[in-house]
Amino acid sequence: MPIRSSQDLVLVRQAVRTWSAELKFSLVEQTKMVTAASELARNTLDYGGGGEVTFHMLQDGLRKGLRLSFEDRGPGIPDVELALRDGYTSGGGMGLGLGGSKRLVNEFEIVSKVGEGTRVTVTRWK
Amino acid sequence: MERISILRMGRILIVTIQVDMHDQIAMALQDDLTARIVETGARGVLIDISSLEVVDSFIGRILGNIATMSRVLDAQTVVVGMQPAVAITLVELGMSLPGIRTALNLEKGMALLQASIEADEAAIEVSDAILEE
Numbered sequence: 498m499p500i501r502s503s504q505d506l507v508l509v510r511q512a513v514r515t516w517s518a519e520l521k522f523s524l525v526e527q528t529k530m531v532t533a534a535s536e537l538a539r540n541t542l543d544y545g546g547g548g549e550v551t552f553h554m555l556q557d558g559l560r561k562g563l564r565l566s567f568e569d570r571g572p573g574i575p576d577v578e579l580a581l582r583d584g585y586t587s588g589g590g591m592g593l594g595l596g597g598s599k600r601l602v603n604e605f606e607i608v609s610k611v612g613e614g615t616r617v618t619v620t621r622w623k
Numbered sequence: 624m625e626r627i628s629i630l631r632m633g634r635i636l637i638v639t640i641q642v643d644m645h646d647q648i649a650m651a652l653q654d655d656l657t658a659r660i661v662e663t664g665a666r667g668v669l670i671d672i673s674s675l676e677v678v679d680s681f682i683g684r685i686l687g688n689i690a691t692m693s694r695v696l697d698a699q700t701v702v703v704g705m706q707p708a709v710a711i712t713l714v715e716l717g718m719s720l721p722g723i724r725t726a727l728n729l730e731k732g733m734a735l736l737q738a739s740i741e742a743d744e745a746a747i748e749v750s751d752a753i754l755e756e
Contacts, residue, residue: 510643583717593717596717597680600716
């Protein structure tokens with residue numbers, strides 16, 4: 498799914514809501530996943546200059562999960578540790594996007610190369 | 624473009640957010656609301672977010688901006704109706720909505736606004752009386 502405009506953020510939120518409802522996430526779990534997706538999609542748009550999100554349904558034994566991968570070909574993050582810190586922002590936001598969304602999911606992985614782009618992958622298990 | 628309507632009830636403006644807000648709608652609300660406060664001389668703004676299923680840090684920041692702008696324009700803002708799941712998520716995200724007063728529902732928010740507008744006016748009367756003496 499493309500992330501090219503702020504309209505797309507709404508579509509991403511709706512898609513994540515649908516998928517997490519399908520996995521029978523509780524309302525709180527759904528809200529956390531949708532909010533994390535909203536933060537990360539905004540990062541992709543604002544800092545990455547747009548990109549893509551891909552969705553994966555996971556099955557691990559009896560456990561089910563939803564994995565989202567946000568990818569852009571933007572400038573990359575020079576200092577990932579610093580970017581994860583609350584209150585750190587290079588834009589006009591509150592600096593809660595990365596650190597905050599990390600707290601809303603079960604697994605969080607970020608790969609970023611300066612000049613090449615950034616990929617953030619988050620997973621939430623039911 | 625789609626816009627969020629602003630209702631007026633006496634000295635209070637009421638906004639009910641019922642759409643999944645994308646950025647432009649949120650920015651437009653900020654502009655419209657400040658214009659309406661000046662136009663009507665409103666003393667209070669009540670924002671009902673009971674239909675909002677997600678409040679991310681962008682929407683949180685817009686709500687904070689609205690509260691600050693209305694304060695600068697001599698009006699007070701109360702946000703009402705936040706869903707429990709939204710409150711839990713906001714706290715975990717790390718956002719505490721500084722400077723925003725909240726109430727559980729529309730009725731309580733209205734009472735809170737009316738009481739604080741009256742308290743404001745009483746304070747002005749007292750200071751006027753002192754000046755006259």
